[in-house]
Amino acid sequence: MESRGGISPLDEARGELLREASIEAEAAGREKAQEESGPARSLLVFFLGAEGFAVDLAHVRKVLRPDRIARVSGAAPEVLGIMNCQGEVLCVLDLRRILSSGKEAAPPAATEGKFIVVLRHGGKEAGFLVDTVRDVAELPASSVHPVLDSIEPSRARLFEGTVACGGQFVGLLSPSACLNP
Amino acid sequence: MTTGSVDLFVVDDGGALRGYDCRDVVRVEEVAGEPGGYLVRLGRLGSPREVACREVHGSVALSAGEIRPVPEALRERITGEKPWAVGLAGRELYLLY
Numbered sequence: 001m002e003s004r005g006g007i008s009p010l011d012e013a014r015g016e017l018l019r020e021a022s023i024e025a026e027a028a029g030r031e032k033a034q035e036e037s038g039p040a041r042s043l044l045v046f047f048l049g050a051e052g053f054a055v056d057l058a059h060v061r062k063v064l065r066p067d068r069i070a071r072v073s074g075a076a077p078e079v080l081g082i083m084n085c086q087g088e089v090l091c092v093l094d095l096r097r098i099l100s101s102g103k104e105a106a107p108p109a110a111t112e113g114k115f116i117v118v119l120r121h122g123g124k125e126a127g128f129l130v131d132t133v134r135d136v137a138e139l140p141a142s143s144v145h146p147v148l149d150s151i152e153p154s155r156a157r158l159f160e161g162t163v164a165c166g167g168q169f170v171g172l173l174s175p176s177a178c179l180n181p
Numbered sequence: 182m183t184t185g186s187v188d189l190f191v192v193d194d195g196g197a198l199r200g201y202d203c204r205d206v207v208r209v210e211e212v213a214g215e216p217g218g219y220l221v222r223l224g225r226l227g228s229p230r231e232v233a234c235r236e237v238h239g240s241v242a243l244s245a246g247e248i249r250p251v252p253e254a255l256r257e258r259i260t261g262e263k264p265w266a267v268g269l270a271g272r273e274l275y276l277l278y
Contacts, residue, residue, distance in 0.1 A: 068272060070197055070198070070273075070274040071196040071197050072196065072197050072255065072259065072276065073194050073195070073196035073197050073199075074259050074260055074261045074262070075255065075258050075259050076258035076259075076260075078258070079255060079258050079259075081197075082252070082255060082267060082274055083274075084269055084272070084274060087269065088249065089249045089250075089251070089252055089267045089269065089274070090252065091252040091254040091255035091258075093254070123253070124253050124254055125252065125253075125254065126252065126254035126255075179254060180257075181257055181258055
């Protein structure tokens with residue numbers, strides 16, 4: 001049986017459960033944060049479609065609007081091109097394609113109205129195209145949960161863990177894994 | 182202050198603007214039967230090679246201050262011939278080979 005929009009009642013119920021679980025986990029995280037004096041993590045939260053992601057703010061150099069991106073022949077499919085970023089050359093990568101582990105043969109992403117999150121780790125830097133940037137969340141380090149089992153291994157390597165944020169679970173990306181092919 | 186400069190021979194390979202040292206260009210040939218197709222023969226300075234391109238843009242002079250290293254994240258994602266640098270001139274970006 002399917003409801004409008006092709007989502008089954010079971011999926012709806014699961015979605016609702018996950019929403020509730022994330023709200024509870026978030027509230028627990030806040031309580032924990034108040035109790036703990038341990039280090040907090042500042043995370044930048046952004047979206048690709050309806051799916052939320054986070055990355056440690058310590059690795060975020062800047063967030064930009066895409067400018068003219070020059071294509072590069074012979075580059076991997078996730079490379080959208082290079083951009084002049086205040087006099088420096090920035091390699092812009094399609095995060096959606098990286099997360100799909102090359103399984104999607106989608107055309108290069110349109111950049112209009114989107115954002116580029118510039119990450120730096122281990123001396124390496126690149127910009128990642130994302131749909132929307134939401135906010136910065138302050139969470140205790142202990143509120144990072146393991147990567148969900150349901151995520152396939154090739155994709156799981158891109159994550160440090162899962163955090164509850166703004167009423168939903170979002171994947172905490174590993175900057176190192178995202179920057180290295 | 183930098184004083185060095187390079188004269189680039191700029192071509193459009195259909196995806197990007199490529200720049201080659203003008204002094205390395207041996208000959209440019211129009212490919213018969215393919216409008217807009219050119220073959221650039223190189224090798225005056227080094228080993229002979231050919232590059233197919235869609236359009237020839239002519240020459241551009243770049244000063245040393247307009248030349249940047251290729252980002253590592255890009256370099257390791259390019260198969261085949263890798264550019265040695267990127268040129269920034271106004272709004273244009275050139276991959277230097």
